[in-house]
Amino acid sequence: MRSCADCRRGSGSKRISSCRTRTSHFRRGAMTDEYLRVITRLWGGGNVSFAGEFVTFGDLLATPTPSRPGGPPIWVGGSAKPALRRAIAHRGTCSPSVTI
Structure with a gap:
């Protein structure tokens, strides 16, 4: 039997995402x-x-x-270089996000 833990922490590419964490939009990567x-x-x-x-x-x-x-496994979403860096640093997988 396989189980999957789903813990999500979004860095968010939009400034509105930072309002939820009460953190500067520019500090979201450091927090992640x-x-x-x-x-x-x-x-x-x-x-x-x-x-x-x-x-x-x-x-x-x-x-x-x-x-x-x-x-x-840690799945890191995003299409920027920091997302790939995070995936590599944590032996994870990078899943590029698509914006429609």
Whole structure:
């Protein structure tokens, strides 16, 4: 049996997207990068502490850890170079977005 975790965090290419996160439109990429670092560390198991610009916590144990070493695959959507960079940095897949 296969299961799929669906965690979505959109950087958003439109300024309106930033209103939802109360973050500057120009900081959305940095926030996404930090969220991905946090998620992959938590998936690694054990007690984790993190102090960043957007997320800070100490001695957190996230259980259960994913059955797949390193956690589930990370899919990064987007058609800009930062999307591809994020996919490579997190051993993920880049799925170009299409705008109609």
